[in-house]
Amino acid sequence: MAILTVTNLDLFYGAFHALKAITMMIEEKKITAIIGPSGCGKSTLLRMFNRMNDTIENIRITGEVCLDGKNIYNMKTEREIDRLRRKVGMVFQRPNPFPLSIFENVAFGLRIHKKAKGQVLKEIVEASLKAVLLWDDLKHKLKTSSLRLTLEQQQRLCIARVLAVKPDVILLDEPCSSLDPIATRRIEELMIELKKQYTILLVTHNMQQAARISDDTGFMLLGKLIEFGQTSCIFTNPREKETVDYITGRYG
Amino acid sequence: MSPRITQKIAFSLLFLVSLVVFIPVLFIIGILVSKGAAALTWEFIFSMPKDGMRGGGILPAIVGTLLIVLCSISIALPVGILAAVYLNEYAKDNLLTRIIQLSIVNLAGVPSIIYGLFGLAFFVIMLNLGVSVIAGALTLAIMELPSIITTTRNSLNNVPASFREVSLSLGVSRWQTIRRVVLPNALPGIMTGAILSIARIAGETAPILFTAAAFYVPHLPHSLSEQVMALPYHLYVISTQIPNMPEKITYGTALILVLLVLILSFTVIILRIFFRKRYKW
């Protein structure tokens, strides 16, 4: 079933037309990858789903993005948007833990949303760290600063921080681009594990990564979604010439 | 000339210049200590002036300056921080905002005696506060606002954009993001601004001349609506208005003023460390 649908979406940064007539459907509890050359609008598209583009001035958006059938761009109050962002979490390209302890990083959202405290909070933190496979390594040093962790651990921590607020959808913008190949593979395994419970949208530069772990793939070029479909089809039997050029490495 | 030698010359020059900056500071402290240290006794710090201020202590002036500085900073700091937060995080870039920003820049350049006259006209006379601690503190607070706003804005801007982004992306509201992420991270910078302000306020004479300072008050203030003695003004008085003033009292008073500023600054630094610990930064 589609959890997110995008209909005829256009986005302008001032006069620059960054997303052009995008229409797509994102299936629940699957990994959807978005690939394409640098600057084609992947991050911009991803940031549509949790309305992070709202923070940018001079931006104009037309079209629809529906989560569970409700157009998220009809939301008017900041409260509604904040609530949307709890449902649609985001992991960024560079691991960006707060300069707080490991525990406080994971607890951050819950504490502020006043959703849990005391024992309940501890349990959620534990469950989140377990879900990203950090618990066994770090359970005795929850009070140390998160900045002491390796980059891979930091990125896992950032994922745990998102999981703790119990999202339905997780947006990941090139989550492995600052990691080495081994760490990358382990994060990929984590994403496969996470899709049992969450819908995952993954922006990646790395075509092998998209091919390895995603169920659906969209290929973007210059703001257009050129082709969108099952990953196996896109990579073995693409319809569009641009897609062929890109995945065979003939583009750029 | 080889690049190596040019580099050597450049570095030596830079070293000399920093020495030139440093030497006057050493000199000032040296003079104050050598001429004033003899006056520093418990009696000097903790008793009232005697013999037409030629003897006894300077307690009222110390207390007066402390009161004025603390009042002023506790007015200016919250107002300045809130204004900076508004300008930085909320204000749209429109005509009003620009006018406000322009006035802040200009306020910073106004000579301090003008603030003194303004304080006299507005706080002392118009608001009928009289010559008092509170009138002086308000005057100094207004004088300090521009620099507090500017340093606060700089420290807010130094908080990495990614922190705000993450916080918002977790569904944390803009206000909570400012309160829980931006301000705690900016706090060390804001405190540094506060230290500089305190140091400046404590030594200012002109703004309190007509608004707070008294020539001679033989007792400690009972409330903020009384006029008080203040160290910088007292220093001016004893060095120019009173004949046969023992030199060590003048220099001792100056030394106390410098020490007071140092102590206040250290308090802020300690507070800063405390906050850092609390937020586990």
Ligand SMILES: Nc1ncnc2c1ncn2[C@@H]1O[C@H](COP(=O)(O)OP(=O)(O)OP(=O)(O)O)[C@@H](O)[C@H]1O
């Ligand atoms: N805030 C902005 N203002 C103006 N133009 C922007 C802004 N953000 C992005 N753009 C432009 O929009 C286009 C798409 O940017 P986007 O960051 O979405 O690309 P991307 O596909 O994620 O690239 P990369 O692979 O390098 O991350 C680029 O040409 C970029 O220059």
Ligand SMILES: [Mg+2]
């Ligand atoms: Mg990008």
